[in-house]
Amino acid sequence: xxxxxxxxxxxxxxxxxxxxxxxxxxxxxxxxxxxxxxxxxxxxxxxxxxxxxxxxxxxxxxxxxxxxxxxxxxxxxxxxxxxxxxxxxxxxxxxxxxxxxxxxxxxxxxxxxxxxxxxxxxxxxxxxxxxxxxxxxxxxxxxxxxxxxxxxxxxxxxxxxxxxxxxxxxxxxxxxxxxxxxxxxxxxxxxxxxxxxxxxxxxxxxxxxxxxxxxxxxxxxxxxxxxxxxxxxxxxxxxxxxx
Amino acid sequence: xxxxxxxxxxxxxxxxxxxxxxxxxxxxxxxxxxxxxxxxxxxxxxxxxxxxxxxxxxxxxxxxxxxxxxxxxxxxxxxxxxxxxxxxxxxxxxxxxxxxxxxxxxxxxxxxxxxxxxxxxxxxxxxxxxxxxxxxxxxxxxxxxxxxxxxxxxxxxxxxxxxxxxxxxxxxxxxxxxxxxxxxxxxxxxxxxxxxxxxxxxxxxxxxxxxxxxxxxxxxxxxxxxxxxxxxxxxxxxxxxxx
DNA sequence: AAGTGGTCTAGACCACGAG
DNA sequence: TCGTGGTCTAGACCACTTT
Numbered sequence: 255x256x257x258x259x260x261x262x263x264x265x266x267x268x269x270x271x272x273x274x275x276x277x278x279x280x281x282x283x284x285x286x287x288x289x290x291x292x293x294x295x296x297x298x299x300x301x302x303x304x305x306x307x308x309x310x311x312x313x314x315x316x317x318x319x320x321x322x323x324x325x326x327x328x329x330x331x332x333x334x335x336x337x338x339x340x341x342x343x344x345x346x347x348x349x350x351x352x353x354x355x356x357x358x359x360x361x362x363x364x365x366x367x368x369x370x371x372x373x374x375x376x377x378x379x380x381x382x383x384x385x386x387x388x389x390x391x392x393x394x395x396x397x398x399x400x401x402x403x404x405x406x407x408x409x410x411x412x413x414x415x416x417x418x419x420x421x422x423x424x425x426x427x428x429x430x431x432x433x434x435x436x437x438x439x440x441x442x443x444x445x446x447x448x449x450x451x452x453x454x455x456x457x458x459x460x461x462x463x464x465x466x467x468x469x470x471x472x473x474x475x476x477x478x479x480x481x482x483x484x485x486x487x488x489x490x491x492x493x494x495x496x497x
Numbered sequence: 498x499x500x501x502x503x504x505x506x507x508x509x510x511x512x513x514x515x516x517x518x519x520x521x522x523x524x525x526x527x528x529x530x531x532x533x534x535x536x537x538x539x540x541x542x543x544x545x546x547x548x549x550x551x552x553x554x555x556x557x558x559x560x561x562x563x564x565x566x567x568x569x570x571x572x573x574x575x576x577x578x579x580x581x582x583x584x585x586x587x588x589x590x591x592x593x594x595x596x597x598x599x600x601x602x603x604x605x606x607x608x609x610x611x612x613x614x615x616x617x618x619x620x621x622x623x624x625x626x627x628x629x630x631x632x633x634x635x636x637x638x639x640x641x642x643x644x645x646x647x648x649x650x651x652x653x654x655x656x657x658x659x660x661x662x663x664x665x666x667x668x669x670x671x672x673x674x675x676x677x678x679x680x681x682x683x684x685x686x687x688x689x690x691x692x693x694x695x696x697x698x699x700x701x702x703x704x705x706x707x708x709x710x711x712x713x714x715x716x717x718x719x720x721x722x723x724x725x726x727x728x729x730x731x732x733x734x735x736x737x738x739x740x
Numbered sequence: 741a742a743g744t745g746g747t748c749t750a751g752a753c754c755a756c757g758a759g
Numbered sequence: 760t761c762g763t764g765g766t767c768t769a770g771a772c773c774a775c776t777t778t
Contacts, residue, residue, distance in 0.1 A: 264766060278677060278714040290744060301768045303546075306745085322745050323775035333711060334585040336681040338733070342577040434521060438579040438735035442685040442703040442728035460685040460703055468576060471521040485685035490581070492681035507747060533763065544749045549764085565764045566756035 257298050265300055269308040277317055277328055284330040288318060291326070315495050336492040340440075340464070343389050343397065352392035359386040359452070363405060370402040373467065373478035381405060388452060389481075396487055398452040401466070401479030433468035433476045440464055445482065453484050460485030500541050508543055512551040513740050520560055520571055527573040531561065534569070558740045579735040583683075583707070586632050586640065595635035602629040602695070606648060613645040616710065616721035624648060631695060632724075639730055641695040644709070644722030676711035676719045683707055688725065696727050703728030 255272045257265045276282055288294070291309070295302045309326060312318045320326045340346070347354035364384045371378040383405045389397040443463040450457040461482045468477035498515045500508045519525055532540065537548045552569060555561045563569045583589070590597035607627045614621040626648040632640040686706040693700040704725045711720035 266766080280714060292744085301770095303769090304767060307766090309745095320745060321776090323743080323777080325744060325776095331677045332585055333676055333679045334583075334709075336583045336679070336683075336707075338581045338583070338681075338683055340577075340579045340581070342575055433576055434574045435738055436576045436579070436735070437737070438581075440579075440581055440733040440735075442705045442726075442731075444687055444701065444703045458687065458701060460687045462685045464579075466577075471523060483685075488685075490683040492679070492683075494680070495678060509747080535763085544751095546750090547748060550747090552764095563764060564757090566758080566762080568763060 257300060265298075266304050266307040266311070269294070269298055269300065269305065270311045273308065273312060274315075274317060277312075282328045284328050286328050287325040288328065317495070338490040339493055340438075340490060347391040347396070350391070355390045355393075357388040357390060359388055361385040366402060370478060374402060374404055374475050376404065386452075391487070394487075395453050395484070397481050397483045398449060399479065399481040401477055403468075403477040404475075434471040435469045437467045437469065438464055442485075443482070449482055453482065455484060455486070462488060500543065508541075509547050509550040509554070512537070512541055512543065512548065513554045516551065516555060517558075517560060517740055520555075525571045527571050529571050530568040531571065554740050558738050560738070560740070581733040582736055583681075583733060590634040590639070593634070598633045598636075600631040600633060602631055604628040609645060613721060617645060617647055617718050619647065629695075634730070637730075638696050638727070640724050640726045641692060642722065642724040644720055646711075646720040647718075677714045678712045680710045680712065681707055685728075686725070692725055696725065698727060698729065705731060 257268050259265060261268065263271075273282075273288065282288060288309075289297065291302050291305050294300075294305045294308075298305070309318065309320065313320060316329055316332070318326055319329050341349070344354040362384060363381045365379040366374060366376055366382040368378050370382060371380060374380075374382060376382065383403040385399075385401050385403070387399045387401075388395045389399060441463040443461055445453065445455065445457055445459050445461050447457050449461070450459060453459075453461070461484055464481045464483065466477070466479055466481060467475050470476050500511050502508065504511065506514075516525075516531065525531055531537070531552075534545050534548050534552070537543075537551075538545045541548070552561065552563065556563060559572055559575070561569055562572050584592070587597040605627060606624045608622040609617060609619055609625040611621050613625060614623060617623075617625060619625065626646040628642075628644050628646070630642045631638050632642055684706040686704055688696065688698065688700055688702050688704050690700050692704070693702060696702075696704070704727055707724045707726065709720070709722055709724060710718055713719050
């Protein structure tokens with residue numbers, strides 16, 4: 255194989271594909287060294303920087319690993335390793351060809367319960383915004399979301415806002431600092447009476463429990479809560495290793 | 498801020514950190530454009546290639562996005578998006594400071610059940626290897642694994658192999674083609690009698706159900722099965738956005 | 741000393757978007 | 760036409776590993 259410089263596919267990508275194919279075909283076996291960057295550069299008529307770009311791509315995909323002073327080696331495939339991506343709710347639902355909607359079940363200012371106060375790093379009893387929402391896919395509840403949010407400003411809450419706005423926009427209006435990142439923990443759980451009712455399934459049904467902390471740019475927590483996803487209608491698929 | 502060319506931290510990384518800090522501090526807001534590559538190059542005394550490397554890093558982390566002919570823009574944070582990584586069993590367990598071990602419960606050649614035959618793309622009834630294993634962390638069962646594997650060669654199965662070898666090595670010995678990648682689906686479930694007994698918990702307990710297909714380099718399926726992870730002892734934590 | 745990957749540069753040409 | 764990001768080059772110096 256050679257590089258076609260007239261192709262629309264850029265040379266760095268062509269080389270990455272060539273090497274990927276050779277690795278998958280077993281031409282280079284796990285642990286074996288690839289030709290050095292200088293050799294690849296010479297063989298394919300590309301500058302070393304371009305060769306390195308191809309190799310970086312394969313390294314990011316986990317197919318190879320580089321060792322300074324030694325060489326570039328084919329990685330052993332990690333068969334039991336998987337990467338799962340949970341997209342934003344409306345994206346996830348749209349990808350399945352369904353329409354998403356949000357039903358606000360409750361939204362009020364409450365004194366922060368001890369646990370919520372700890373998570374939000376406010377004194378216990380501080381007024382925080384508590385919301386309960388039902389996330390619908392194709393008209394059917396898919397997830398049940400409960401959250402505590404810091405409420406620093408003196409702005410009144412508008413029912414309309416909560417009903418129709420996405421959570422990030424809502425928080426933006428009602429908290430001092432914007433959340434800019436989130437930390438999540440995913441667990442498997444079974445639903446209790448209340449949760450099952452909200453999701454329209456039988457108590458004891460399986461569900462994903464997603465605990466979420468919203469963080470401001472300075473690292474301070476802005477929100478905390480859980481979102482339950484119906485186990486019979488939600489699953490995560492591993493991201494394929496793609497270059 | 499300026500670049501310290503005498504630092505051990507390479508310039509491309511220093512610039513990435515500077516820009517990240519400015520974005521997180523709100524100096525550049527979501528949707529806003531960053532200075533052009535030429536401007537950054539001029540301002541920080543770096544070549545354009547180096548500036549581009551910094552920007553690629555921020556783009557991979559999801560903080561910015563580039564648009565050809567238009568500029569580089571700060572992304573809106575996707576708060577409800579999360580990435581979960583499931584590491585190989587022994588790594589995952591070792592990371593918690595526990596020792597991992599594997600107990601082989603069953604391993605025999607069986608005529609492939611219809612579903613397994615379909616998944617493995619072999620005629621129904623073909624002899625395949627069926628194994629059941631208990632994956633232990635600190636002596637306690639953490640996962641319960643059941644798999645069907647193609648068995649093309651005429652080699653006898655050695656109990657010792659199954660007991661002590663990792664699955665990839667085992668498959669390597671007993672299948673024509675090496676598995677080189679896997680496709681997984683993660684679900685939430687509740688355990689039945691048999692599964693609960695294997696995991697030493699009560700029936701009806703929550704668990705993660707990980708369905709796994711092992712693929713050879715040419716894309717042919719080599720193995721198929723499920724692995725159940727105890728819901729009370731296993732959880733996934735989102736990968737932080739890191740540059 | 742020689743070979744490897746890691747970083748950086750100054751310049752070039754291209755494709756695309758806006759005026 | 761001009762400014763933007765996307766790609767590529769030929770060379771350089773460095774840090775590390777092996778001989």
